[in-house]
Amino acid sequence: MRWAAVGAVCAALLAGGAGAAVAAPSAPVSPAPAASSPSPMTATITAHANHTSIKAGSSVTITGRATHIPVGSKLTVRHLNSSGKWTTLHASTKVMKGGDYRVHVKLTTKGAQQLRVAHGRTLSPVVHVTVT
Structure with missing residues (x-):
């Protein structure tokens, strides 16, 4: 009787396992996508002048935002x-x-003066100021 019970359990397991294998054929396993290396962040600088025209000897204020450039980094002003x-001006x-x-x-x-803000090779767009 013990052998009959073991045989019945094995038959049930095999039937259940075979049924599951037939009912749900395994799909081909695709490899996991390769992790791509992170792209380096590109530094950018924007620039806006508070005046487009000033008198000779006056100052213009250039403001903007530097992205992906560390806080405290030096920015210089260049002119054509x-x-x-x-060439780099004495303004930083x-x-x-x-x-x-x-x-x-x-x-x-x-x-007509053309100015831009620089940090290494990162340059802002040109800002135009007319000096009269």
């Missing part, structure tokens, strides 16, 4: 000189908490 080269500031910055630039050369 008459030779067509970008540091990135504040939240990425904002503000810098005052005294312009003495009359004419």
